[in-house]
Amino acid sequence: MATPSTSTSSTPSTSTASSPASPLWQRPWARWAGPPLIVVVLAVLPLVMTESANDTLARIGVFAVAVLGLNVVMGYTGQVSLGQIFFLGLGAYVTAYGVQSGWNIVLVFVLTCLIPAVVGLLVALAAARLGGLAIAMVTIALPIVGVPLAKRLSDFTGGSQGLSARFVEAPEGSGLYDDQWQLYVVLVIGGIVFLLTSLLVRGKYGRAFAIVKGNENVASSMGISPYRYKVLAFTIASLIGGVSGFLYMVVVQYTSPETMSFGHSIELLVAMVIGGAGSIVGSILGGAFYVVVPDLTNAVDPSLTALLQGALLLAVLFVLPGGLVSLPRVLMRRLRRSPAGRGSAAPPTTPSSTTGSGTAAEETETERQGHA
């Protein structure tokens, strides 16, 4: 996972990089050494950590991928989706069914990508016809309809009992434990998804997404069909959701209708905004938030989870609209400047750093609107 490069790539490079005041990660050698270092650390970590830590890290990886998918449609393209968990659930069911039927695991993986993508495409083709918030209002139905549907189609889904499938075991002779092997699978597949997605959002399509998000009329006038790119973003998000479902089965090895409940769908969105909308690193932070916060609150009082998540989300929207990923930048700015230069109410769906120069213009615009 060569992720730290994304946070550095957008900073104005040469002049600041050589000055002694620049932070460590902006220096040229750090940029080149960073990604391989991360890869080495991630390769060694599973070997030295405890089993439960490995499991937690693997679950973070699973939900980081799910949050990344949500980020493609919501953070980068600006279309609020409340149905991402449905595609995770769908992917998990496809995986579980395929494994139980004894299909080749590669075929299962391909189907886990394809089926959610096709379903996502069909939903988006209809939902994106309505402008504005209609995608949010339609996608909220996915988990609400998905749960009873999963219970109903019990021939495929095992009904309320759910399905379990154990298929990722450490190969003989590798000397690895299952939890270590599972974490490696998650890291490799998740890393590839993150790499491909960061290439996508920084390339031609990413710029088109950003324009659709910024102003649909401008997009149309530039020959970029908002409809087509919304559908594309939603389809990609569904595909990534399906992959996260596959990884979910790798780690959790069990799925039930509860996997795709409405509450989880909301939690995923909360995690994305708190991690940082429109940010690759933010997706990882979001995945960590999704996994760690319920673990912590369950230790104290399980009924506090939703309360805490809601309060944290609102707090982040008020004081840190860019999410946790923007925290270092905001702190730096505070330290460097006088407290007067405080940015306000930038939307959390603003791509924080990866879209480069377009971001600054957009931020000032929303600031103006925010005070009307």
Added chain:
Amino acid sequence: MGKFVQLVVDGLSTGSVYGAIALAIVLVHQATGLINFAQGGMAVLATYVAWRLTVNDVPLIFAILVSILFSFVVGAVVERWLMRRFERGDPDTAVVVTIGLLTLITGICGWLWTYNNQQFPSLFPLDTVSFLGVSISIRSIGTTLVIVVAMIALQGLFVGTKLGLALRAVAINPESAASSGLPVGRLLMVGWGLAAGLGAVAGALVAPQLTLTPGMLDSTLVYALAAVILGGLTSPIGVVVAAWIIGVLENLAAVYVPFIGFDLKVAVPFILIFVVLIVRPQGLFGRKVVVRV
């Protein structure tokens, strides 16, 4: 035949509840241009207040009235201290704020009163009346009537009073309303309060049937949003009619279409939406909005 009429009447009653939440969403949207996903959650909070009062032997009707007042205040406070900051900005951000509010309210209800189902007393007797050989439940008729009366009262307020005129002015053009001396901020608070009050009515009426839980109105919210899409965001009457259509159709589909049944009837409005979206993208009653760049 008797069963059919019964299903239609029950459908109208659940449709009225969807319609009340949908109308609240439209009210808020007209005033502030955003979709409040917490509309159902705020109604649940109000219903919990009513339930808490009835546990302490407060008469039910009085408890519900107090909860409506409480909901009005909560709506106004939420508008002033939470939504105001996000209203004229990016609508997607505002939506995320309301989703955060929904999570927070669900969390507060669950924390204060647990996630277990609570029995909420019914305002109407559970008997049925016979009418031309068809037995119809009093609760269904009562629910429909109360919500229709509440809607007519709201309509009267909007059309027949000075406050209503001011509220409409703010909804149409806040800047012009402000320049003609209207207290826009306070009127927005009133608009949110009225919407929340209407939600509280719906919550109290539907709670005996669904039993009270923090997530009680989650699926009702989904139906209401479906009604909003079908009716069009610009048309309060269209939204209520769409809600009734959804309520009746899902009831009929649950009984007469074997695959759907009671568990999958929530899919009905969305099948309807998919059909409508392909035929009439602006909603059944809505007008197509043309934006000048």
